[in-house]
Amino acid sequence: MSDAYxxxxxxxxxxxxxxxxxxxxRPKQKQRTVARVYHLLSREAALAPNVHHLDDFRxxxxxxxxxxx
Numbered sequence: 001m002s003d004a005y006x007x008x009x010x011x012x013x014x015x016x017x018x019x020x021x022x023x024x025x026r027p028k029q030k031q032r033t034v035a036r037v038y039h040l041l042s043r044e045a046a047l048a049p050n051v052h053h054l055d056d057f058r059x060x061x062x063x064x065x066x067x068x069x
Contacts, residue, residue, distance in 0.1 A: 004045035004053065011057075012038035015064065027067050034064045 015035035022028040037060045041053050 005042050008038050008042035008045055008053070008057070011060075012042055030063065030067050034060050034067070 012035050015031060015038055019028055019031035019035055022031055037056065041056055041060070045053055
């Protein structure tokens with residue numbers, strides 16, 4: 001396993017827990033989508049880690065910050 005895999009997986013788990021704590025509605029759906037993106041990034045990083053995932057990760061982080069507002 002790579003460090004990127006572990007990093008993305010930790011973010012996916014944290015995002016999923018955050019989504020479970022939210023009440024039903026649009027923010028919960030968005031948070032679940034963010035969790036799915038992190039999960040997909042972790043799966044891709046497990047196969048072949050590279051720096052191309054960083055742009056996707058940054059986009060997911062921006063979306064997650066917007067949900068928190």
